Amino acid sequence: MSNKFSVYRKEHFNAAHRLNNPKWDETTNQKVFGKCNNAHYHGHNYELIVKVVGEINPETGYVIDMKELSTIIDTHILEHFDHKNLNEDCIEFKDLNPSAENIALVIFQKLRKYIDSNLDLQIRLYETERNFVEYPHTI
Numbered sequence: 168m169s170n171k172f173s174v175y176r177k178e179h180f181n182a183a184h185r186l187n188n189p190k191w192d193e194t195t196n197q198k199v200f201g202k203c204n205n206a207h208y209h210g211h212n213y214e215l216i217v218k219v220v221g222e223i224n225p226e227t228g229y230v231i232d233m234k235e236l237s238t239i240i241d242t243h244i245l246e247h248f249d250h251k252n253l254n255e256d257c258i259e260f261k262d263l264n265p266s267a268e269n270i271a272l273v274i275f276q277k278l279r280k281y282i283d284s285n286l287d288l289q290i291r292l293y294e295t296e297r298n299f300v301e302y303p304h305t306i
Contacts, residue, residue, distance in 0.1 A: 171221060174229075176236050177217075178240050178245060179213060180213050181210060181250055182210060183211075183252045183254075184211075184265040185208045186203040208254070211294050211295065213248075213293065217236065217291075219288055220286065220288075221283075221285060221287065231283070231286060236282075239278060239282070244277060253270070260273075267292055271292040271300045275289075278290070289302070
């Protein structure tokens with residue numbers, strides 16, 4: 168039996184975006200992305216759940232110090248994305264469509280650098296109450 172535990176940190180941020188493929192014409196973009204292709208952008212109240220999986224550190228009793236995890240998320244995600252236009256304000260989406268999937272991937276890549284490599288990491292990002300993505304899909 169594994170002594171691994173999953174710990175979670177829940178955060179939220181508000182951001183605007185537009186889903187658009189510049190290689191396509193307006194009709195195709197509208198057909199594929201619908202309301203999400205609004206030329207004036209649209210916003211979401213994103214709910215972010217960061218899952219960290221690992222064994223308990225016998226010296227601390229933690230898988231990860233949740234205060235430290237909170238600070239990492241605040242510094243590298245919330246300060247960067249909250250109340251921003253993802254297309255216009257965030258270099259990560261200069262050439263990357265800011266779909267929920269791509270936002271979750273970018274968040275994972277940013278956080279992975281600051282979380283001990285012995286710990287597994289998973290991102291769950293809610294774009295709406297009913298629509299969410301997870302990356303990676305299993306850990």
